[in-house]
Amino acid sequence: MKFTVSAAYYLLALLVCGVQADKEPLKDQSRLINLQSSRHHDVRLHCAHYPDWRIADEGDVLHFHSPHYPRLYPHSSRCGWQFKGKNEGIYFTINCQVFEMEAASGGKCKDYLSIKDESQQSQMFCGSQSPSLTVGNKVTMKFQSSYRKQAIGFTCTATAYLS
Incomplete structure (x- = not known):
């Protein structure tokens, strides 16, 4: 199965972090946040x-x-x-x-x-x-x-x- 970079990022964030990532690539730094898991x-x-x-x-x-x-x-x-x-x-x-x-x-x-x-x-x-x-x-x-x-x-x- 072949993924685009953004699709791979989305799946990785979902699997590893248990959160859904933006489907669009990050274009500016203002949308960066620190993720903190309660797990x-x-x-x-x-x-x-x-x-x-x-x-x-x-x-x-x-x-x-x-x-x-x-x-x-x-x-x-x-x-x-x-x-x-x-x-x-x-x-x-x-x-x-x-x-x-x-x-x-x-x-x-x-x-x-x-x-x-x-x-x-x-x-x-x-x-x-x-x-x-x-x-x-x-x-x-x-x-x-x-x-x-x-x-x-x-x-x-x-x-x-x-x-």
């Missing part, structure tokens, strides 16, 4: 070796999980996620629906999820110790697994709130 975003984040910052707005729900979830996560894996609020007043609550990792041995986590916010205090979670916490505006999370045991891992959400 909150439900975003799936992938575990990356060098994660980019994901910007979240109030009400956004970010979903993240261990590699290969719900299958066993791989041996010797390292990856992470980074996200921050669109403005300074946004903070995040992190909750995990499933959290099954190798238990600590000798008081030390071999496989873990670490969560650090702008206060630079890092919290480490392993075994069945599921995170349920509120963190600040900038969050860095890291997943690491050892070469020994595997487990199902975790599936979690971070929800952005405005203080």
Whole structure:
């Protein structure tokens, strides 16, 4: 199917934004407006070796999980996620629906999820110790697994709130 530029723009605006665009191309800048959606975003984040910052707005729900979830996560894996609020007043609550990792041995986590916010205090979670916490505006999370045991891992959400 072949579209003209204006038809493609119209369809793209309808599909992506859920709004109807002008059918005529924009001829002057006076008709430009900022579109703001009242819909909150439900975003799936992938575990990356060098994660980019994901910007979240109030009400956004970010979903993240261990590699290969719900299958066993791989041996010797390292990856992470980074996200921050669109403005300074946004903070995040992190909750995990499933959290099954190798238990600590000798008081030390071999496989873990670490969560650090702008206060630079890092919290480490392993075994069945599921995170349920509120963190600040900038969050860095890291997943690491050892070469020994595997487990199902975790599936979690971070929800952005405005203080």
